Amino acid sequence: MLATGDRLVAPLGLTSARWQVLGTVIAAERPQPVAWLARDMGANRQNVQRIVNDLVKEGFVELTDNPHHKRASLIQLTEAGRNAFDRVMVLEAPWMDYLTEGLLVEDIQTMHRVLKFLRKRLDEGEGNSAE
Numbered sequence: 001m002l003a004t005g006d007r008l009v010a011p012l013g014l015t016s017a018r019w020q021v022l023g024t025v026i027a028a029e030r031p032q033p034v035a036w037l038a039r040d041m042g043a044n045r046q047n048v049q050r051i052v053n054d055l056v057k058e059g060f061v062e063l064t065d066n067p068h069h070k071r072a073s074l075i076q077l078t079e080a081g082r083n084a085f086d087r088v089m090v091l092e093a094p095w096m097d098y099l100t101e102g103l104l105v106e107d108i109q110t111m112h113r114v115l116k117f118l119r120k121r122l123d124e125g126e127g128n129s130a131e
Helices: 002-012 016-027 034-041 045-058 079-100 105-124
Strands: 061-064 074-077
Touching: 002 016, 002 079, 016 034, 016 045, 016 074, 016 079, 034 045, 045 061, 074 079
Parallel strands: none
Antiparallel strands: 061 074
16 A cells, blocks of 8 residues: 555655655644654654654655744744645545445445554553463
8 A cells, every 4th residue: 555655646756755744744723843743743753763764855745843842943834835735635525435446434444443452552651472
């Protein structure tokens, strides 16, 4: 699924990971530091930092001063980032329609609940036991 997503967004200079970070930046109520974005994504802070650095180089996001923490800059979407994300969503809609064709809304809701439950368990550290 990630490889297909990468192929879908490659013409826009993105990867699935960059797309996911952009989506998290957009979904945030206000600019956030990398650590908060990583937490919201359930991802490793160092990996998100690397992706944010790439997005800064490409002009999709910018770093702004954080009045609460001098070293943890806030990540803010640029106009180019918003445009790229909007174009991704246009490409993504037919792909998602294809993937979910034949599924009922209830099926998708159940899948969402199961994935949310599994993520919560992993976040709690329950999956770390070798028992």
